[in-house]
Each structure stands twice: as C-alpha cells, then as structure tokens.
Amino acid sequence: MPVEHTLGVEEEFHLVDPTTGELSRSSPPLTGGEDTPSGHLGPELLCSQVELSTPVCSDLAELRGTLSRLREDLAHRAERRGERLVASGTHPGDHTPTITPSRRYEEMATRFGVVARRQVVCGCHIHVGVADPELAVAVMNRSRPWLSVFLALSANSPFWRGEDTEYDSYRAQVWWQWPSAGMPGVFDCYSDYVELTQRLVDSGVLQDRGMLYWDVRPSEHLATVEFRICDVVPRVEQTVMLAGLARALAAHCVAEERGGVPLPRSVPELERAARWRAARSGLSGELIDPVTARAHPAEKRVRTLLAYLEPALRAHGDHDTVHEQVNRLLREGTNANLQREAFRVRNELHDVLRATTVPSVEE
Template identity: 40%
Template sequence: MRTVGVEEELLVVDPGGRPVPLAPEALAVAARRGEGETVEEHDRAEQAGIRPAGDGRSGPAAHLVPELKEQQIELGTRVCRELGEVAGELRHWRSRADAAATSVGARVAALATSPVPVRPVATRGERYQLMLDTFGLTAVEPLTCGCHVHVSVGDDEEGVAVLDRVRGWLPVLTALSANSPFWSGEDSGYASFRSQVWARWPSAGPTGRFGTPAAYHRVVADLLASGTVLDDGMVYFDARLSATWPTVEVRVADVALRVEDAVLLAGLVRGLVETAARDWRAGRPAPDVRTELLRVAAWRAGRSGVSADLVDPRSGRPAPAAEVVAALLDHVRPALEDSGDRELVEHGVAEVLRRGTGADLQRRAFAETGDLAAVVRAAVAATHGR
C-alpha cells in the first residue's frame, strides 16, 4: 500500500481573532518539548539544504516548523499507511501546535486566509529575506495557508507518469478543499481566494505533460537557471516530485478547517496516484489536456468551490460540481477499494456536498454573527474538532 503524509499550515491568532506574529515564540516552546524547530534552527537547516528526516517513503517525520510569516506554524504528520493514522496524526499535531501557541497567549486556526484584516510579518532568516527582496509584494503581502499531500512512488519514472495523469483532476481537489472566502476584511467572492493569491508566484500552477524524468528535471533545472526561482523548494507546481523524498506532492488544496476534510483529501490524492500508476503500467497514455484549460479549471474551482459548475476534466465543459466529484470518485474507486479507503472517502465526499466546504461554513458563521472575528473563533473550535 502506498504511504501518505500531510503537511498543513495554520494561522496563529489572538483571542480576538486577529493573526499575531507569535509563531517564533510558540515554536521555541515546541522545540524545548522536542516537538519542533525554532526559527533559527530552521533557517540554518534551510541554508544547509537539510530537511527533517523521514523514513524515506512518504515525507518528513512529524514536526512543527516556521513558515514565511510569523503568523503561521506548519505541521507535518509522520508517514502513514492508513487514513485513520492520518486523522490521528493531524489531531495530535494540531493539538501540539495549539498547546505551543496557547503558552504564549494565542491559538491556532486552520484558515487558508485571515477573515480579519492583517499586516503580515515576515519570519526572520536569510532564505525568507531573500524571497522578500526578490519577489516584493508577491512575498510581502500574502498570508495564506495550504495543505500538501505526499504519496509514495517507486521511482522518478513512476512519479512523472503520475504527474502526467493526475493533472486534470487537481482542480476538483481545490474545489473540495476551498476554505478561504475572506480577504482583507471582505468577502472575496471566491471560495478559495488563497488559490488566486498563490497563483502570483512565477513557478506556481498547472504544468504540461513531461513524459520522462529527464524532461521533468530539465524543466526544473531551466527554472533554476533562469535566476527567478531561487531553489528547488520554490518549484511551486500544483503537483511535483519531492526534492527530498520519493513521493509525489500535491499542493493545490487550502488547509482544511476540519480534520475529516484533510483526511478526505489525503485519501483522494492517494487514490489518484495509485490509479495513475496503474494506467501507466497498463500502457494507457496520459490525457492530452491543454495547460491553458487546466488554468481555467483551477480558476473555476477557486471561484465557486462545490456550489456551482466545475470544468469536467473528461470533456472540458462545465458540469454541476456534484457530477464532477462523482466522476472523480468513479475514476479512483478501484484504488480506494484495494486500499480499504472507499467507505471513508465516499462518506467524506457526501459530507462536504451536504454541509459545504470550509468556505461555506465560514460564510454561514459570518451571516449569523456579522462579525469576522467570530468567524475566526468558530474556526479555532472547528480546527480542534468542536
């Protein structure tokens, strides 16, 4: 069975719902408890090209680490074989991140953007400062939180075959995970405004088909040689080969408000990777989907989530979100059955379609209270299963 690991970025907020730059202090507490890295330790590791050690299969060992802004903490699960393990890991590390934040007078919330206006504060460190100097407002202005799923692959040949075959389905994952309707104190009109902000980075977004590992690595080398992408960690493709572990990393999702939705995402990504690998081994060619159409599909997914039409990857035409999500389930169902994930994933999809995404829940909280700070407080509760 393919292993899976999840990385999440969380907002650090004060009791009034405002993101606060207390992550360095919280991470210092976590480091003393053996649960994470301080900003200084992380910066030294980044400069040396060192990543947290894993078991070589599906990503890093569990940890709490800094992100680009001091109002963020990133967590990483251990390598997991069962989705139940993923759920337990996420609950544990959300709880540990919250405990560290609570010790310095804050909480953590799984929000992909801040509902209340905020002035982001950059995390100290050479690499982060270089990013700010190089990319200006693209790096200075955003405060966004995503969720990245790592799934193990046998080698780069299988990994590239997977990348070439999952491209069309990734916008559906964006729609299901949408959790960022508010920006600068206003409703953005998008279910995932994080996905719009993230698209500003020069290396972000969908990719064309690569065909071979040599072609993939040549593209990455050319991006680095351009002098625009600073290092391989800034190759922000929607899905990429991990530069550190033998995994495919899918990066299109907002951080999930509920643990259950993050587990659903992990199950769908693992199902997509396994389905793509089977198609490759069977000699079925990768779908010939234009990158331009993928950009349109990604925009549509970020705009409406699952509340309106999505672009159906089979036809390139609009279709009701529930119909497109059902097509995704049909596509990965054999893989879900073989991994034992079918019941959990089908239930998770039904729940999202019934109650809505994190974006829908945030908007309902605002409609009930008229108070964006109350939305953040409700998100803190939902982050920890309440």
C-alpha cells in the same frame, strides 16, 4: 507486506490574537523546527504561520490519529502564548504580515517583493509514496485533469482583507501569483522535468528548487508525489478524506502508466480555467472537465472522480471513509460556506476566526 503508496501530510495554520483577531507578530516563531513523537513542527514564511508535518503513515486511521495529536500540540502551544490556531486558507481580516527572521525567508521577501508579503495563506500538502521518479512524473502528468476537484472539495478561504471575495478559495488566487505556481506543461520523463526545473533556478527566477510551487509535483527530498492544491481545512476528517483521494488518484495513475493507457490530453488554458472555476464557486456551481472542455454540475464531477477511483479506494480500504466525508461536503457545501454562515450572524470577522479555530482538545 509493505504499503506501496504511503501517506504523509503537511498542514499550515495562522496564528492570531484571540482578542483583536490580528496576525501574530511574535518572535521567535511558535516553533523552531523541532521533531515531536508524532511528527515535525516548523515555522513558515510569515511569523503568523506555522506548519505541521506527519511522519510516513500506512493507512487513513494512522494518519488521522497523527494529525489529531499534532494539531492538539500546536493548539496548546498557541494557547500558552496567548494565541489562537486558525485553519483557514486566508486570514479574513486586514493584515500587515511580518516575515519570519531567517536568511532564506528574508531573501524571498527581497526577491519577490509584495508577492511574498501577500502570502497570508495556508494550504494542505499531501504526500503519496511513489518510489520510481519516472512514475512520479507520470502521476504529475495524469492527475492534472482532476486537480480542480481537489481544490473545490477543500475550498476554505472566501474572505480577504475584510471583504467577501465571492471566491470559495481566494487562497488559490493569491498563491498562483508565484512564478512557479499553477501547473507546467506535460513532461516526457523525469530527466525532462529536472532539466526544465533547474533552468528556472539557473535563470534566477526561482531562489532554489524548494520554490517549485506547482499544484502537484515530485517531492524534492522524499520518494513521493506531493499534491499541493488544497486549502487547509478545519476538520481532521476532511484532511484525511483528501489524503485518501490523493492516494487513490496516484495509485490509479501509476496503474494506468504501467498498463500503457494513453495519457488524456488537455490544453493548459482549459486546465487553468478548470482550476479557476473550482476556486470561484467550489461545490456550488459547475466544474470543468479540461479533457472534454465541458462544464458539469460540481456534484456530478465529484461523483465521476469517485467512480474513476473506486478500484483504488477499495484496494486501500479507504472507500467508506472517503465517501462519508465527500457526501457530507456535498450536502453541506464547502468550508467557505461555513465561514460565510459564521459571518452572517453578526457581520463580524471574529466569528469567522472562531469557526475555523483548531481546538486544543479534539472535539
């Protein structure tokens, strides 16, 4: 029986010089956008960035194996060029990035100026199969109160230009500078979504529809909903956990829409506050419920999400895998903690890069 809610993941990584820690300025890019037996490897906006994309996966075990192979392939390629592959939401040091030589990326740099040149950030995008575009918009509408929890769980970018920003996810602060980042309002239907987004392109604000950078959106080319709010994370198991949560949330939203459950209403200001709070303190402080306008200890908010998604997690066989990794994060803290602990040993940003390096052989 075919799986209704399939999975796919895109992960972005930094390429750095292992001796100096500086961003790669190599040309041509590490990959030219080729397919491999495990998935797709492609360039990004900056020469110092590279992205992997998995094929469609049916379960978390398949996703884990695919991600491990793709990461290993990329790490090997980087090593052969004398570079290191780093899984951090930001590059921690000072940097002067180089735009990847392509017409589209060069046009983006011209149009958006310093905002484009500041995007020394790497995220994780999770695709969940939702074939009906009306349901895809419903997932976008219904999932928004929970996006801050995803950001808190994935937070992995405390350093920026050599300083501890005191944010667990400073990547989010940089990324939200794009005019189409963050979240729009609630859409009545798919045609409403298409009309508004096309106006953004027609107005000249966006270069094309590929620049719809919202934290969750219907994919432009695939029958999926794409969750885009997460930092890239160091360990494959953490990416798999986030994917399991995203699938459960999408499935639950679809079930509620089909069942006629009223849409929980929250205002954009509280949603922005919730996402900011998650970026600021990750799992160490409070997280905001934008529906009730109340703050709760981060662990309580995470546990509430797990309880909310319990039926969907069990239906997909993802319950134990997701809970194991979530519990580990709640015990140990975010990957931002990992970066800070690595830095404290010698006050060296090189140690942060080493702590977030993707190994060429899976550990």
